[in-house]
Amino acid sequence: MTTARRLAVIGAGWAGLAAAVEATSRGAQVTLFEMAHAAGGRARSTGGAAMRQGQTPRDNGQHILIGAYTETLALMRRVGADPAQLLWRGPLALTTPDGHGLQLPAGPPVPAFMRGVLAARGWRLRDRLALLRVATGWLLRGFRCDAHATVADLCGSLPPSVQRDLIDPLCVAALNTPMAQASGTVFLRVMRDALFAGRGSADLLLPRAPLSDLLPTPALAWLAAHGAALRLGHRVQMLAPRAGGWQVDGEAFDAVVLACPAGEAARLSAEVAPAWSASAAAMRHEPIVTAWLHDPALRLPRPMLALAAEAEQPAQFVFDLGALGLAAGEFAFVVSGAAPWVERGLPATGTAVLRQARQAFPGAFNGADDLVLTALAAERRATFACTPNLQRPSATIAPGLMAAADHVQGPYPATLEGAVRAGLWAARQLC
Known part of the structure; x- marks a missing residue:
């Protein structure tokens, strides 16, 4: 110029x-x-x-970055923010408190995905092979699908355990939209760029x-x-x-x-x-609710764990903010695709998250008052509803x-x- x-x-x-x-x-x-x-x-x-x-300022919600966020990481470096210092980095792990789920090892993306699937705990061998077969089909089709397809359509042939432990958490984490309404086209693009684009692209990057x-x-x-x-x-x-x-x-x-x-x-x-x-x-937009709980004695095996979100268990993920160096004894429970819970009200959501935490970590609390809900926030227009054929x-x-x-x-x-x-x-x- x-x-x-x-x-x-x-x-x-x-x-x-x-x-x-x-x-x-x-x-x-x-x-x-x-x-x-x-x-x-x-x-x-x-x-x-x-x-x-x-004290450490609280964020308006818990955010996840991944290794494929190349432009974001480059922009951070350009303005003097060092991702290596500010972000915890580790291989993608969507494991529950009992250790079930997928954890990717280091290495080239396709072999790492295969090794991670075959080593996944909590799935039968035929469940793991079914996931590899479906993922191979995505790869052969260039990660493309019919524009009308939902994520549920793409993954309907997968065993319920794989859908529950892997597909549903990935879908709500990436699209903040339930599987039955989420765009299959956008989901496959995320899978391609995150899981199969290059070494380290699927790594979790959590704010420290x-x-x-x-x-x-x-x-x-x-x-x-x-x-x-x-x-x-x-x-x-x-x-x-x-x-x-x-x-x-x-x-x-x-x-x-x-x-x-x-x-x-x-x-x-x-x-x-x-x-x-x-x-x-x-x-249309989808909300996200974050509940912050405090317990000085609780420690998670990883900074982030997946949770079994069911009818009365709203959160899909929990983050150990102490393990990330932010706030000792503080845990962020995240409810994505949270419209049903926003309708029920934040007090009901907080009560449900407290109950879910006690069920997810049995024996971790010595008394009824050990686990305390310290804050609750709803980002009511957190993301757009990522549905098939969406005209953006x-x-x-x-x-x-x-x-x-x-x-x-x-x-x-x-x-x-x-x-x-x-x-x-x-x-x-x-x-």
Whole structure:
């Protein structure tokens, strides 16, 4: 670029931060707007009271990264955040408290998957062979399926134990949508890039620091150091075209990136792109509930364990935050695809998680008061509902106006990697 291009990025979640950093790197003069007083969007640290008391700030929910998140990891490094220090890394393990389930060994992806399946505990030999046969079929078909297929359709021939211990946890972890409603096409893309793309792509990467330390805080510092204007606590009210560009609350820009949630993007684009606005507004969302429990004596064999989620047992995963160096004796129980539990109310969900924890770890507690529910949070619009044939809004809204968020058209579900890639792509198109 021979002259600096004025670019407005509306939204400082992971997509907006990626767009702002990329555009600044390309010489654009960036102004970053964010309605909240902190960056990070749906993957942030709440801070506040915890920091005032000298404690580790609590995140707004538990997040998982994987080794295939290449663009996210590269962006962290670019703004000075070291993934090796900030993330615990280990081979994919979806094992329950009794040790049943799949654990992948190190090595090339296809042989590692085969070895992991054959060594899985809790499955009969014919169950393991059935999984290998189905996965081989996915591989031979290039991880493609009918656009109408659900994950339940893809995996209906698998034994119930494999569906319960592997497919269902993978589906809700990646798509936050129950198997019966989740897109088979997106699920296979995730399986391809995570389990079969390359050495280490399936590795679990779990935060060992507050989420804001992974990207939001260092990205804001990087942007400020490189001349970007940061407008935190500013909710944009008006977006309008002007000759050769756009106006954002009366301020002139050459181009704009809408990196805000679908509903907010729909509001801002309603006058300038009604059809795009309607498609963004029509998106359905799935909630995630996180319950934090405390017990000073409990230790998990791994930082993350899968749980048997059933009718009265809502959580699919539990994380040992003490093992990750965050908060000793603190455990995050995660309920994905949580719409039925949100309807029942957070108090009922918390009670059910407490009961589930006692059943999952029998004998771990000396008395009825040893395990305490310390916090409960619902991210009611955590992800879009990733269903078959979903028509996601295009990244291009109008000339000089792009959308960048995990809900825009793309191959991935609502993940941090999807958000980062959308932000990078929008900035590269406009700069």
